[in-house]
Amino acid sequence: IAQNLVKVGGPAIGGVLVAAVGSAWAIGWDALTFATSALLFARIDLKPGAVKVRAGFLADLWDGWSDFRSRRWLWVMVVQGALVVPVWLVGYQLLGPVYGERFLGGAGLWGLVVSGFTAGLVAGAAVALMWRPRLVGRVVCAGTGSLALPLAAMAAAVPLPVLVAATAVAGTGLAVSMTVWSGLVQERIPADRLSRALSYSTLGQLVPVPVGYLLAGPLSRAVGVRATLAGGALVIVLAAVVPLLIRQVRALALAGQPAHEPVPAEKAGVSARAPR
Template sequence: MDDARAGLMTVGDQGVSPLRLPAFRRFLLAHLISAAGSAMAPVALAFAVIGQGGGAGSLGIVLTANTVPTVVFLLVGGVLADRMSRSRILFLGNLGAGAAQGAVAVLVATGAATTASISVCACVSGVSSAFTAPAAQGVASRLVPPGQLQQANALVRVPRNAVKVIGPVIGGFVVALAGPAWALGWDALTFVVAALLLSALRLPGAVSPGGSGGLVADLRQGWAGFKSRVWLWSYTVAGTAVVAAWLAGYQLLGPIVAARSYAGAGSWGLVQGAFSAGLLAGTFVCLLWKPQRLVLVSVVTSSGLFLPLAAMGLGLPLLWVLGAAAVAGAGTDVAIVAWSTAMQQQVPDQELGRLNAFNSLGEQIAIPVGYLVVAATSAYWSGGHILLVCSAVILAAGVANACVRDVHRIRRA
């Protein structure tokens, strides 16, 4: 009787669509609205820095100021995600990010923006991300049945990726025609609206009170769980190199190379749009394909990030760069959905915030170093040469991680 009941529960989980759940729809809508602004933000921020006379060095400082607070506060955010209401954390985090982007928009619109002032606002936004990222990873497992986790993870990314397809293109032309302040102001508004939607989100399930030893004890328990899972820490170590090389090459050098070798903001918006189109295609792949070896699939597909960096580094025509960006985007989204599903299935809910925080910390800790190294070497090496080095780092890290035996062992629950 117990076996039959378990079978019925599994069938029931598989038959329930996440879209039929009101709380999940609210969470989905908040993601869509936030993405409608965030899709334009990278183009606007890059050309806001360039517009006030900055180059690779100034943009590197701004991006570093955004990343360092995230790294510093990420573990605290992971503990709070396991202790407090995740919907409240998401509300406050989005509100803080909206305030930071609004301040940047005002500074740029009034002509008062400097590298220092933009960096301060980027720092506030980075602190917000440190608290919202671990909390967001644990929402789907509270809202949908276990059998629908991959579908839910993919559905959350459908509207975000759909907006990202046209958002960067629109953002590029908005920046070119009206200036970056308008795109940054729109981003701020969408953060505030998303925060209001998330404030009314009620997540089922009890919140873990944490250990009696407080923050330090919770972190020790989380670290013990993290290092006991070889597939988790090996993926994190490889991700340290992959994420740093990708963001330093794509986010920092990408706009600079586009301004010098292609057609400026418009062409860079097209590249980001192609990457987002790939993300959307990857999302639909995840709705249809349920691979068994989730971690291995994530390792292999994320390695495709080397393609657009190599294309730009070699100075290939824009059409080739767009194709490479689309392929990389598709692989990235498959990797994200597969990894999120693996984490939600393999890690208990009461540890999910902390282990996600350790994973994110490991992947992001080298990003400031990558930004600063690229900014410094740009004075001696051409942007093309640096992009080729970044692409080689990504490919080498992926191959090394695929050789870890435990990565092959983790299968879909």
């Protein structure tokens, strides 16, 4: 919530800065904020802890990979992220400002769209505080699917208020899905294996991003920005729906929240240790 609250006003102010003084000054201000953040991080005093290496880096790397791929529900959702993350970043962060310039009239109005998304993130984080969903897999897929709304809205050239509302819904869905997914992963994966699982998860979702950026330019030039956004919305919808065909994903539930379709612990990769 704290992070998302700060993000609400930032895009709107950034849009005004670009419109008023130009993008160079806005990017210069952005660079200054990063430098300030680095100074703040430097003040954090973390004591080093002892690290026990059992068999060496490569052996630990392979052990982490074996554990990761043994959890079908985990790698299926990572594959989903590997499809959705680059498509979302291309559609929203790369082509979104282009759409704002061509169809909305400039950076100022696009800043309103981005503020709608971050406002949705705040709302979603608040919802996640009050709501403990039972069927996490379905909630995560629904939240992922909501990211298709802004891309579809831009492809259809809807009025600005409708586009802002679509991005707000997407932000809410994303925040809820990320929060409940984080809780599920921490419950189901033992603490001594969690960092490796998250590392492979992050790597799998980020590796396709540069490829998506490279393809976005030629593709949008060939078929147009709106057609590219429509295709991205379709990919996100398919990526959100297909994992639900797998029983393990449909039955994923937090501790104390049994699903209608229970999954044997040895298949779901549930830790024998009680969740904290």
